[in-house]
Amino acid sequence: xxxxxxxxxxxxxxxxxxxxxxxxxxxxxxxxxxxxxxxxxxxxxxxxxxxxxxxxxxxxxxxxxxxxxxxxxxxxxxxxxxxxxxxxxxxxxxxxxxxxxxxxxxxxxxxxxxxxxxxxxxxxxxxxxxxxxxxxxxxxxxxxxxxxxxxxxxxxxxxxxxxxxxxxxxxxxxxxxxxxxxxxxxxxxxxxxxxxxxxxxxxxxxxxxxxxxxxxxxxxxxxxxxxxxxxxxxxxxxxxxxxxxxxxxxxxxxxxxxxxxxxxxxxxxxxxxxxxxxxxxxxxxxxxxxxxxxxxxxxxxxxxxxxxxxxxxxxxxxxxxxxxxxxxxxxxxxxxxxxxxxxxxxxxxxxxxxxxxx
Amino acid sequence: xxxxxxxxxxxxxxxxxxxxxxxxxxxxxxxxxxxxxxxxxxxxxxxxxxxxxxxxxxxxxxxxxxxxxxxxxxxxxxxxxxxxxxxxxxxxxxxxxxxxxxxxxxxxxxxxxxxxxxxxxxxxxxxxxxxxxxxxxxxxxxxxxxxxxxxxxxxxxxxxxxxxxxxxxxxxxxxxxxxxxxxxxxxxxxxxxxxxxxxxxxxxxxxxxxxxxxxxxxxxxxxxxxxxxxxxxxxxxxxxxxxxxxxxxxxxxxxxxxxxxxxxxxxxxxxxxxxxxxxxxxxxxxxxxxxxxxxxxxxxxxxxxxxxxxxxxxxxxxxxxxxxxxxxxxxxxxxxxxxxxxxxxxxxxxxxxxxxxx
DNA sequence: ATTGTTATCTAACACGATTTAGAAGAAGGC
DNA sequence: GCCTTCTTCTAAATCGTGTTAGATAACAAT
Numbered sequence: 001x002x003x004x005x006x007x008x009x010x011x012x013x014x015x016x017x018x019x020x021x022x023x024x025x026x027x028x029x030x031x032x033x034x035x036x037x038x039x040x041x042x043x044x045x046x047x048x049x050x051x052x053x054x055x056x057x058x059x060x061x062x063x064x065x066x067x068x069x070x071x072x073x074x075x076x077x078x079x080x081x082x083x084x085x086x087x088x089x090x091x092x093x094x095x096x097x098x099x100x101x102x103x104x105x106x107x108x109x110x111x112x113x114x115x116x117x118x119x120x121x122x123x124x125x126x127x128x129x130x131x132x133x134x135x136x137x138x139x140x141x142x143x144x145x146x147x148x149x150x151x152x153x154x155x156x157x158x159x160x161x162x163x164x165x166x167x168x169x170x171x172x173x174x175x176x177x178x179x180x181x182x183x184x185x186x187x188x189x190x191x192x193x194x195x196x197x198x199x200x201x202x203x204x205x206x207x208x209x210x211x212x213x214x215x216x217x218x219x220x221x222x223x224x225x226x227x228x229x230x231x232x233x234x235x236x237x238x239x240x241x242x243x244x245x246x247x248x249x250x251x252x253x254x255x256x257x258x259x260x261x262x263x264x265x266x267x268x269x270x271x272x273x274x275x276x277x278x279x280x281x282x283x284x285x286x287x288x289x290x291x292x293x294x295x296x297x298x299x300x301x302x303x304x305x306x307x308x309x310x311x312x313x314x315x316x317x318x319x320x321x322x323x324x325x326x327x328x329x330x331x332x333x334x335x336x337x338x339x340x341x342x343x344x345x346x347x348x349x350x351x352x353x354x355x356x357x358x
Numbered sequence: 359x360x361x362x363x364x365x366x367x368x369x370x371x372x373x374x375x376x377x378x379x380x381x382x383x384x385x386x387x388x389x390x391x392x393x394x395x396x397x398x399x400x401x402x403x404x405x406x407x408x409x410x411x412x413x414x415x416x417x418x419x420x421x422x423x424x425x426x427x428x429x430x431x432x433x434x435x436x437x438x439x440x441x442x443x444x445x446x447x448x449x450x451x452x453x454x455x456x457x458x459x460x461x462x463x464x465x466x467x468x469x470x471x472x473x474x475x476x477x478x479x480x481x482x483x484x485x486x487x488x489x490x491x492x493x494x495x496x497x498x499x500x501x502x503x504x505x506x507x508x509x510x511x512x513x514x515x516x517x518x519x520x521x522x523x524x525x526x527x528x529x530x531x532x533x534x535x536x537x538x539x540x541x542x543x544x545x546x547x548x549x550x551x552x553x554x555x556x557x558x559x560x561x562x563x564x565x566x567x568x569x570x571x572x573x574x575x576x577x578x579x580x581x582x583x584x585x586x587x588x589x590x591x592x593x594x595x596x597x598x599x600x601x602x603x604x605x606x607x608x609x610x611x612x613x614x615x616x617x618x619x620x621x622x623x624x625x626x627x628x629x630x631x632x633x634x635x636x637x638x639x640x641x642x643x644x645x646x647x648x649x650x651x652x653x654x655x656x657x658x659x660x661x662x663x664x665x666x667x668x669x670x671x672x673x674x675x676x677x678x679x680x681x682x683x684x685x686x687x688x689x690x691x692x693x694x695x696x697x698x699x700x701x702x703x704x705x706x707x708x709x710x711x712x713x714x715x716x
Numbered sequence: 717a718t719t720g721t722t723a724t725c726t727a728a729c730a731c732g733a734t735t736t737a738g739a740a741g742a743a744g745g746c
Numbered sequence: 747g748c749c750t751t752c753t754t755c756t757a758a759a760t761c762g763t764g765t766t767a768g769a770t771a772a773c774a775a776t
Binding site: 064 | 654
């Protein structure tokens with residue numbers, strides 16, 4: 001055999017199935033059958049199977065991902081598109097998604113989709129077939145249109161946490177409206193009437209404002225008129241929560257309670273309250289959203305709307321895979337429940353909801 | 359042309375370069391040359407180029423990632439292996455890395471490498487050629503051995519933040535020893551003698567304990583004997599910092615200051631101090647590490663050792679790409695500086711170091 | 717001896733792109 | 747008219763794998 005010079009841009013030579021075949025003294029077909037565990041049914045003798053497996057191990061052969069997915073039309077990769085990687089809850093979602101994917105023989109490719117340019121790149125990668133399916137958190141309208149195109153080409157796409165922006169996309173979402181409702185209702189039950197809301201400016205891009213809708217509904221059901229001056233929007237970050245709270249505190253007639261879009265913003269808001277000498281919960285009750293670990297490590301400990309991040313990750317992965325393997329009729333939407341986690345910052349009884357406090 | 363049934367596991371049909379060629383009335387070769395911007399030099403007329411580009415756009419043609427990387431020996435993907443996705447600073451690293459990669463025409467594939475099984479999977483993916491290069495945060499010894507094999511096969515591998523565990527791997531690291539030294543030295547200069555240290559249990563797996571070494575060196579230089587009872591190790595999390603601090607507070611003779619492995623642990627430690635009624639900084643000075651945003655939103659605001667997360671991400675990506683494109687002799691190691699960011703929790707003067715306080 | 721059956725393995729094609737080597741035609745110089 | 751040169755394009759090989767259709771040999775049944 002002539003040893004050619006290394007072609008083109010290749011730095012080194014990985015072994016191919018042909019080399020394994022040569023070492024084992026069989027054909028490439030046999031190597032492929034054995035290594036894909038189809039040797040038994042297709043009548044490759046146990047002795048040959050062992051010889052092939054041994055040869056592959058000796059060369060530490062690893063099939064080429066590119067060649068395999070070109071031939072198989074399957075990458076066994078699921079893309080996970082996230083907008084922020086700076087939230088504590090993402091780690092739980094990703095961990096559970098990883099475990100679920102691994103169990104079924106898939107890998108996760110996490111992509112950031114924070115900026116427009118990265119979204120365009122993600123779209124071109126995905127339509128180039130870099131993954132078999134996609135899980136995505138709330139996509140803005142223009143990106144959702146791209147994703148819809150992919151879905152129409154047969155790629156399973158699951159929207160995570162939020163409502164699906166389009167019927168072509170499946171959803172594994174959280175009952176955010178109910179979360180907003182329960183949080184606000186809790187504050188009402190504690191006697192508050194002037195209840196403010198800090199929302200996320202990013203919601204402007206989406207059609208629905210799920211948490212805010214729950215807030216407004218709870219006020220309406222209690223016969224309290226919503227006051228637009230009590231609603232502040234800001235970036236969903238620590239700094240955003242901080243500045244939104246400062247805005248609320250600048251008002252003549254301050255609210256006595258506030259429902260905040262996320263725990264992260266709520267931590268920023270708490271810092272603003274301390275800076276202004278406002279005692280929590282005595283002068284201002286605070287309820288956040290998400291149930292992140294950090295909420296238990298601030299003073300006062302943060303009351304929040306909790307839900308299972310792990311279930312989101314796991315169910316989203318399973319939804320993609322069951323579509324890919326055509327196991328069952330896919331569910332168009334799965335809705336996960338929320339629960340109010342009462343700690344210190346709201347001034348209520350310290351429990352884990354489901355209970356019916358005074 | 360006969361329309362075949364869709365082969366095998368394929369859900370739908372994406373257009374191929376052959377279809378673009380047919381629509382434009384040219385050969386596949388021409389399509390390839392035009393779409394890869396080699397049409398000019400290789401004498402494809404402007405008129406033909408326009409026709410091909412138009413046909414590709416009309417079909418919204420996207421080259422198959424698998425076929426292209428099979429042929430080119432290049433995926434234009436850089437893998438980014440992270441151990442924790444729950445740290446606030448990761449977002450900055452990833453954001454900067456993304457921007458740098460995009461600018462050079464590469465994409466980032468973020469993989470979690472938190473669990474052994476995921477590490478094995480990551481290794482098999484990488485040796486299957488799923489990416490052209492790898493950026494990884496402190497790999498434990500067994501995984502580092504795998505990475506070394508990849509490096510010896512010619513794959514560029516860059517270790518991020520920490521010392522490289524092996525000379526075969528490049529490093530873009532932070533001067534963690536100096537950070538530990540500066541932080542501890544600051545506490546000494548403020549008059550503290552009993553200075554505790556909360557470290558990360560994960561360091562046990564690594565050869566070096568960089569921050570801790572700086573702490574010990576500073577004590578030694580000041581003629582203070584290190585007291586093993588003043589060193590507590592725990593998981594690098596909020597809860598870990600909380601429990602480590604509780605351990606330190608249980609001692610007969612409490613320290614008057616503590617240098618903590620990370621800001622995240624420090625926030626947990628601050629919560630423990632408040633629970634025990636220990637005033638910060640009056641009764642206990644605290645210095646963290648990393649400079650995450652959260653440190654500015656806790657009470658008291660956290661003094662910390664800061665460094666540029668963005669530079670780490672950017673330089674790591676550039677190191678991988680310059681190896682891939684063979685531009686220059688690669689640097690075996692790049693060391694980024696740290697700076698002490700003095701806020702409230704240490705009781706020192708509020709500045710941004712570089713200054714020489716009293 | 718022929719035919720059929722079973723067990724085991726292989727030759728050759730296909731996947732979709734890039735690239736090498738060279739073809740076809742026009743233009744120009746003699 | 748013949749040779750060279752340039753411009754513009756293409757046929758065919760190639761990357762490493764998976765898969766289809768069929769080869770070969772051994773053995774049994776008739």
